[in-house]
Amino acid sequence: MLKHKSWQSLWAIASLAIGLSAGQAVVADDDPLKVGFVYVGPVGDYGWSYEHDRGRIDAKEYFGDKIETTYVERVPEGADAERVIRQMAQAGSDIIFTTSFGFMNPTLKVAKRFPKIKFEHATGYKRAKNVSTYLLRTYEGRYVSGIAAGMETKTNTIGYIASFPIPEVIRDINAVYMAAKSVNPDVKIKIMWVSTWYDPVKETEAANALMAQGADVIIQHTDSPAPLQAAEKKGVKGIGQASDMSKFAKNAHMFSIQDKWSSYYINRIQKVMDKSWVSEDYWGGFADDMLVVASINDNLPIKTKDAVMNAYNDIKSGKLKPFTGPIYDNQGNLVVKEGHSLTDQELASVNWYVKGIDASIPK
Structure with missing residues (x-):
């Protein structure tokens, strides 16, 4: 399981990546799906970011070596967020989950530059062909x-x-x-x-x-x-x-x-694997046990x-x-x-x- 990486180390990974195109790295069919998460708080906040990271861990356990996950915590909303998201994209991520309202515009900016990568933004309302939104009731x-x-x-x-x-x-x-x-x-x-x-x-x-x-x-x-x-x-x-x-x-x-994010993350990652992922606006709540x-x-x-x-x-x-x-x-x-x-x-x-x-x- 990949551990926390700072945005600086992600930049180093991106710089060493081979086969990057304008949209995404060239990935072999048998390579693990690369899944990134961006958190506004520390994973040890025992609140919002903690539960998102539990969802990431559960997804990793569910898919095993079929996916490779990474995350960056304590990312300020604004210019720093855009840098972190862009560096995750450059590092070859297939899907990136950005988990705070203030990441909305940075997510859209990076998504426009990387049209082959799927992006999911939590709590926002702006979408694009490769940007989906999700939140809880x-x-x-x-x-x-x-x-x-x-x-x-x-x-x-x-x-x-x-x-x-x-x-x-x-x-x-x-x-x-x-x-x-x-x-x-x-x-x-x-x-x-x-x-x-x-x-x-x-x-x-x-x-x-x-x-x-x-x-x-x-x-x-x-x-x-x-x-x-x-x-x-x-x-x-x-x-x-x-x-x-x-x-x-x-x-x-x-x-x-x-909050219970695991089922959502597993579902959306599976859709990327199945090539059935589409942009949507999802609301989960009591009825979904989320x-x-x-x-x-x-x-x-x-x-x-x-x-x-x-x-x-x-x-x-x-x-x-x-x-x-x-x-x-x-x-x-x-x-x-x-x-x-x-x-x-x-x-x-x-x-x-x-x-x-x-x-x-x-x-």
Whole structure:
């Protein structure tokens, strides 16, 4: 199994590669398929990047010597991302998965230069003939999180640590609040923007600031267990992000919403092997078992557990669609008509807070 390589070492590989053309290296039919992954955080974040790398490892175990995988971690969104992706392409990759929203434009730029290579971008919305997009219905997990938060808060205040004001994060904040409001009409949500996906220090500071403002349930859209650990110290509740974070907060951890990428990576790699890969926009969620409720704490009241699992099952079966109208934004505008459930395209462009959220979206 190939281990982590810096982008500098990838450049060295690219420089030594033989048979590179304008599109891709010439690869014999019996050579392993070369699969690259680009991560925004460290594989040890115990959150987003950690779960993507578990998917990579599972794919490697599934295919064995039929594939060769490599990854680069801690890649900043921007010029560095474009360099890393380009160097992976030059090194002879057959398919490259880029796993953060800010990798969208860099991925498209490199894909245009290497039309024979397949690219997959997580959480984005721009596609090309050789660029596919994929993401999770994280709002489904946020909705069940909101139900638990609304039922368990004693101060009627939920704290939300937000990363960047992109549609995914905004719709997830809305999902938490709508769900919490459905079980607790007095609930409020306070939002703290940290402008990072992974920074344990900033995440801890944000959690402490929210708790100082009365929040006694912490929900995060960042990737380290630091917010849960801060909640544990203060004796309040929290929910794990992207991975099972139960071991980091024995008492504070209510449950985690865990991402499961393995089936997707195996499926898409197989399609490249079969020469049946086509660009598409894929959304996975509860129904696909790509998003699960993990490690519900024994200390959670039965009533709350039942409410969480009932909502989970209703969403999974399609009985409950969280973004079904009528929904008003916090300016009083009707943004989802009665009876209408937002389409994937509409979900991908959510840029408003729902009625009751007393905050503005950062520019």
